[in-house]
Amino acid sequence: MATTRTALSRAALALYGMAAVTLAATASSAFFLWARHASPGMAVAAALPPSLVLGAIALASRFLCNALPLRSASRSSIAIGHAGSAAAASGLWVLTWKSWVPALNAQIATQHLDPDYSLLFALGVMLYVAAVAVHYLVLEIEALREAEDEVLRYRVLAREAELRAFKAQVDPHFLFNSLNAVASMCGSRPLEAREMAQRLADFFRLILRLGALERITLAEEIDLVQRYLAIEQVRFGDRLTTHIDVDEGAAACMVPPLLLQPLVENAVRHGVASMVEGGTIDIKATLEDHMLRIVVDNPADPDRTDARGEGIGIENARGRLSAVSEGRAMLQAAEAEGQFRVVIELPR
Amino acid sequence: MIRVVIVDDELPARELLREFLAADEDCEIVAECANGFEAVKAVAQHDPDLLLLDIQMPKLDGFEVLELLDRSPIVVFVTAHDEHALRAFEVHALDYLLKPLSQERFQQVMERVKRAAGHDRQPVAGLATSLRAKPLQRIVVRGEDGAIQVVPVSRLDYIEAADDAIRIATSGTKLRKQQPISAIASQLDPDRFVRIHRAYVVNLERIEKIELYAKDSRVAILRDGTRLPVSRSGYQRLKELL
Numbered sequence: 001m002a003t004t005r006t007a008l009s010r011a012a013l014a015l016y017g018m019a020a021v022t023l024a025a026t027a028s029s030a031f032f033l034w035a036r037h038a039s040p041g042m043a044v045a046a047a048l049p050p051s052l053v054l055g056a057i058a059l060a061s062r063f064l065c066n067a068l069p070l071r072s073a074s075r076s077s078i079a080i081g082h083a084g085s086a087a088a089a090s091g092l093w094v095l096t097w098k099s100w101v102p103a104l105n106a107q108i109a110t111q112h113l114d115p116d117y118s119l120l121f122a123l124g125v126m127l128y129v130a131a132v133a134v135h136y137l138v139l140e141i142e143a144l145r146e147a148e149d150e151v152l153r154y155r156v157l158a159r160e161a162e163l164r165a166f167k168a169q170v171d172p173h174f175l176f177n178s179l180n181a182v183a184s185m186c187g188s189r190p191l192e193a194r195e196m197a198q199r200l201a202d203f204f205r206l207i208l209r210l211g212a213l214e215r216i217t218l219a220e221e222i223d224l225v226q227r228y229l230a231i232e233q234v235r236f237g238d239r240l241t242t243h244i245d246v247d248e249g250a251a252a253c254m255v256p257p258l259l260l261q262p263l264v265e266n267a268v269r270h271g272v273a274s275m276v277e278g279g280t281i282d283i284k285a286t287l288e289d290h291m292l293r294i295v296v297d298n299p300a301d302p303d304r305t306d307a308r309g310e311g312i313g314i315e316n317a318r319g320r321l322s323a324v325s326e327g328r329a330m331l332q333a334a335e336a337e338g339q340f341r342v343v344i345e346l347p348r
Numbered sequence: 349m350i351r352v353v354i355v356d357d358e359l360p361a362r363e364l365l366r367e368f369l370a371a372d373e374d375c376e377i378v379a380e381c382a383n384g385f386e387a388v389k390a391v392a393q394h395d396p397d398l399l400l401l402d403i404q405m406p407k408l409d410g411f412e413v414l415e416l417l418d419r420s421p422i423v424v425f426v427t428a429h430d431e432h433a434l435r436a437f438e439v440h441a442l443d444y445l446l447k448p449l450s451q452e453r454f455q456q457v458m459e460r461v462k463r464a465a466g467h468d469r470q471p472v473a474g475l476a477t478s479l480r481a482k483p484l485q486r487i488v489v490r491g492e493d494g495a496i497q498v499v500p501v502s503r504l505d506y507i508e509a510a511d512d513a514i515r516i517a518t519s520g521t522k523l524r525k526q527q528p529i530s531a532i533a534s535q536l537d538p539d540r541f542v543r544i545h546r547a548y549v550v551n552l553e554r555i556e557k558i559e560l561y562a563k564d565s566r567v568a569i570l571r572d573g574t575r576l577p578v579s580r581s582g583y584q585r586l587k588e589l590l
Binding site for chain 1: 357358359360361363364367382383385404406407409428429446447448449485486498500
């Protein structure tokens with residue numbers, strides 16, 4: 001933030017300074033003309049040097065504005081800070097007038113200037129306030145732009161995480177093994193083979209459709225998971241049992257798509273598949289106090305060899321979850337006594 | 349007649365192999381196994397000519413099964429994972445079938461099997477050990493009674509050489525395995541297991557302390573009180589790690 005705030009280009013600052021000087025000069029010349037004290041030439045000649053001083057002060061007031069940001073500094077400290085600074089700036093401006101006007105009067109015999117310094121002081125304060133107002137306006141615009149950049153950056157991050165997750169979504173060996181099961185059933189159980197082919201196609205179509213969405217209901221995600229498990233059921237037979245319990249409130253919650261599917265795939269691949277006798281995958285989702293809680297339980301052989309893949313799957317899920325929830329969600333994975341458990345907590 | 353044992357943890361996969369084999373008059377299925385334990389038992393019992401072996405299976409994977417065999421049938425791996433292909437040939441598997449299986453490819457492989465059957469084959473067992481993924485994550489042992497033990501290396505206390513075999517000490521018991529100590533020492537994670545002596549490899553986590561017991565000779569005392577000799581070069585290796 002600070003870097004971009006001070007990174008306002010030199011050209012912009014120069015422009016701002018010139019504008020401030022012109023404003024101050026115009027205002028004070030007008031002041032003389034209005035008071036019929038002087039010719040236009042004399043008025044401008046008198047106004048220019050003090051205006052240069054005030055222009056420099058106006059430019060410098062940017063530092064004070066930076067130090068007293070509208071959003072975070074207290075109202076009183078902003079008021080006191082700028083009141084003091086305005087008095088000092090205007091005092092300096094009047095001082096310049098006071099030393100410059102007698103010198104000018106001495107040079108030019110035909111006209112004599114006798115400005116009302118208290119009025120000039122008031123004008124100085126007004127000009128200072130205008131300068132500060134412009135600074136705050138610019139800072140505010142910069143902050144807005146910064147916030148937009150932030151949102152954009154965050155979106156890109158979320159997209160990337162999504163893409164990574166999507167790539168890791170479905171293990172190609174799941175497809176190879178399932179196709180082998182289809183091939184196997186073609187001979188003896190052609191109707192079942194046809195059904196399995198259909199299920200596979202539906203599953204992949206659903207993955208593509210849901211994956212393209214920003215958010216889906218948990219009910220939709222659970223439907224996907226059930227389709228996946230139904231296919232695995234054909235391969236694993238009695239070794240795989242599943243138990244899914246989702247309460248009504250939880251089913252209606254919005255979740256990032258394909259959040260659960262890779263975790264359930266892990267539960268099959270590294271969990272049930274690692275057990276000779278197989279086991280049960282237990283999925284529970286509840287909504288309590290605006291907190292969606294999803295728990296996936298499965299048995300896993302503590303001595304299984306390939307533990308790398310599952311770690312990546314969980315890391316991906318965690319990354320995506322924090323990207324979509326801005327860090328408010330939590331994913332925990334723990335293993336104890338042959339049971340593997342993943343817990344997700346996502347504020348509604 | 350080629351006598352075949354089919355090993356796959358998925359029923360549909362076994363059914364497909366069964367169907368392909370049924371079309372071949374020269375083949376006879378003597379056993380179907382759903383896991384590695386059954387496979388080791390079936391090979392010991394039936395002494396088949398051909399083992400059609402899946403790789404990813406619970407508890408014992410295909411490579412571990414090979415390590416435990418005391419006979420050497422022709423081995424053809426059947427798997428969806430082509431990343432294992434190279435290792436499969438290194439363990440002298442005859443061939444390698446990818447899922448989903450192609451019948452044409454299956455028939456070609458069976459022709460090769462028939463040509464190879466009857467010839468003397470390089471024994472598969474033993475060789476498999478040296479080609480398992482490194483570092484070793486678990487050790488498989490077959491007891492005198494045929495029972496198979498799978499020991500994760502984290503549960504290993506130490507290994508001692510006994511002639512051309514080793515004894516694996518794990519939670520108070522010792523398991524004997526026919527394998528030179530140098531072979532297993534080279535496969536264990538060098539950051540966790542140290543060869544402290546010609547005849548001993550120890551799990552670093554088990555060491556309580558090292559004591560000097562005579563000039564230039566030391567002894568490692570394990571948490572359970574076991575005392576193991578430490579040679580001079582073994583002590584050097586220990587010092588580098590600790």
